[in-house]
Each structure stands twice: as C-alpha cells, then as structure tokens.
Amino acid sequence: MTDQTLIILGATGDLTARLLLPGLGALLTAGHVPGLTLIGAATDDWDDARWRQRVHDSFGAHGARAASQSAGEQTPESDTSPAASDVADRARYLRTDVTSADDLRGLLGSVEGSVAIFFALPPAVTARACEALLDVDLPPGTRLVLEKPFGTGSEQAAELNGLLARLVPEEQVHRVDHFLGKSTVLNILGLRFANRIFEPLLDNTHVEAVDIVFDENLALEGRAGYYDKAGALADMIQSHLLQILALLTMEAPFTLAAAEFRDRKADVLRATRPWSDDPAECSLRARYTAGDLDGRSLPSYADEPGVDAFRGTETLAELVLAVDTWRWAGVPFRLRSGKAVGDSRKEAVITFKKPPRVPDGLTGCDQPDRLRIGFGPDHLALDFNINGPGDPFELDAVTIGADFGAGDLPPYGEVLRGVFADDPTLSVRADTAEQCWRIVEPVTSAWRAGKVPLLEYPAGSAGPSLFLPSSR
C-alpha cells in the first residue's frame, strides 16, 4: 500500500478533537493505515508540539484505547497504542488560511504519497476552501472528505457538488455521515437481507407505520456556533435519520459494492416526500426552555451562550414522510429528533398491522407486533403476543431480544477506513446529498414563513409529538 497522508483542515476545532481523531486512533490501533502521516492545518497559532499533544490526548482519551480494549489488549489508562502514538509523534501542524490558494498550495507541496483532505469546517468555509483548491494542483488520487451538513439546501449542495466535480472524480469525494459507520445502522442490512423471516413482512401489506427516533439527553453542550445555524432538522433528520430510512426501505442490492449499494439507497430517497402537502400537518418544531435533566439544571436554549434567540432555531423536530414505492406507498415514516429530552430514545420501530382476525375466545392483550432496532444501546427486539402463563386463552405481550454488540471501530473509524481504502460505499453520493435537502425543503420553507409554530418544551420533559395523520 502506498504511504498515506491525512490533512485535516480545521485541525484545532471541536469535531477534530471529539470525533475525528478518536476514530483515527482506533483505526490505527486496529492496524490499518500503517505509515500514515497526519498534518493538521488551521488559522490558530499552534506549533507541532501543541498539535501532537492534541492528537495524543484525543487518541488516548477515546478511540485508540477503546479499540485495543475491545481487542482484548491491556493498555495503561492514559496510553495510546504504539501504532497510534507513532503517528501522533510524527504529526505536523501548519498554520494555514484554508481559504487561500497560496496557503493550500504550500500545504500540499509538503506532502508525499496518497492524500486525503478532511474538511472539518463549517459548510460556508468548506465551500470557500474548495473554491481556493481550484487554483491548486491536487496530487493524483486526492480524496476530499466533507462533513455534514453538506451545503445549506439543495441549491447550495448542487453548487458545492459542481465545484467538487471540477476538483476530483465523484468516487474520490467522501461525504461523511457517521451514522453510516455505526455498526447498529449497518446491521439493518444483515437483519433485512440475511434472514428469511423479516424481509417478506417489510412492506405496505404488513407494516402500519415506521418511527425513526433519536431523542437525546444531550443539550447544546457548547456547540452554539454550529448548531444555532443548523437546528434539529438539518443536524439529525436531513442527514442521519434519512440515511437510516434509506437502509430500512431500500431494495436488496446484488452486492454491497459502492455503486449498487448507493444506487439502491438513491432509488428510495428519490421516492421520498413529506406525507402531506401541508407541512403544518406533517411536521413539528420546538425548542427547549429551562429545566432539570439527570440532576443538571439546564438554561433555556435561547439563553445558552452564543445563541441568537431571534433566529428561532428548533432543538426538536419531527417530520412524517411518505416513500412512494410499490413496496412502501401508504406507510407513514415518522422521523424525530430532539435535544435535552428527558426520556432518551434512539431506535427505529416498525409497527406491524394487526392480524386480520383474532379468534373469539382469545382475549386480553392486543398490542401490535413491533420490531425495534436500538441505536444506543445497540439492541434488537421483537414485541408480540402469545398465550402466556396462566389462563391459556388470555394473551400476554412478550419481547424477545438480542444485543448487536459494539462494532470493531467507532463510527468515524469505520468511515475513515473507507476513505483510506478508496471505498466510497459508506459515503453519501452527490445526488443523494441533494435529494436529502429536496425532501425536507417544503418543510423548512413553511417553517421560515411561520406556517408552523415554534413550540416550547421544558428541558428534561418528553417534548411535544405529532399526532400521526391518517394514511392516505
């Protein structure tokens, strides 16, 4: 394998420290990308020593240690693995204006081997950095790795795609959605396509509704600079939850090769739209007010440092979608995500229709059957009715379940593995990035026009919920 260099633009930021470097550390510890050179670039006045310390801290704090422990290795509490330490010790930092072609030229001039550039930057800065790269000769095979949100709408995403297409071929663009690197999310493929018993039931004949819910205890956690401009809809639904919807609804690909896998996802996303023409009927937005959560007193979102209260950013969003394919037409898909919600719930729930008729004489429980795929804790459960203990004609609800277990790598490690292996399977393709904005845009326009009120919920409460519209 040729030597690889990873350049992180935005190296001093929160994303790099919290997610990217830990994922990289785990990947290195697992023995991938030997000989990697890591270069950090940002405007901050850092030097190699400070950057190396950051890399060591982030490798040690999360990814590298977690990965080696899951592999059964004994490592002292504060140590990174030797492979990750070696990369940290050799890491370089270059003070760089990422929007300046001269600076980027200088940065790339110092690099050997195969290069991946990770844009750990806000969307607007990413676009400006890509523009600047137009004036730079990129080494052959350069991969560009972009974070979500990809643009701020379908038009901006299309513009950015046009720009990227002038820089490198589409196969070398990796649009990261780290949910596609989560083992539980990827397990949807195994669950659906490697079993006989579930797949035949997953259609509009048998399924009543599907909920994809990601309600978090986490509040803003100091991320106002990014989150206040994004909000729950762009942060979670337009990106992560639509990817889950695609995996739950796609037809079986012949292989998991990038082209086919991404074609099948694109098919269903093209067929997806808001459930009703009136976004007020099928969407809800809300933001948290002061409240208590897990023994913490949280301020109102509007009072969090860095928040522009008048912007009206939602911290909870819910949206019902229709997937207009032969298989799924008529089944509502409810996507919901909220911050500072008391009852953390992260799962996809497939609710089946009731049986056509329960014989007279079987009484008691008549809960619909449900298949639950938990995204944290990772779990699979099937709820159904049986003749339980006691009266043989009295029905009881039971659940059988299995734990998925953690993946070998954290999600960012999995995503980076694809980047270094030149495999874009887990990356979001250009057309899909645009489709995901197209799906939510009728709703964001209605929200902007004030047609859907911004509700409030106390932090720590369950938050408001939509009354599901009847099937049409």
Ligand SMILES: O=P(O)(O)OC[C@H]1O[C@@H](O)[C@H](O)[C@@H](O)[C@@H]1O
């Ligand atoms: O559960 P995970 O992997 O931390 O993912 C959830 C996070 O995903 C991120 O992409 C969002 O920006 C966060 O707001 C969210 O909390």
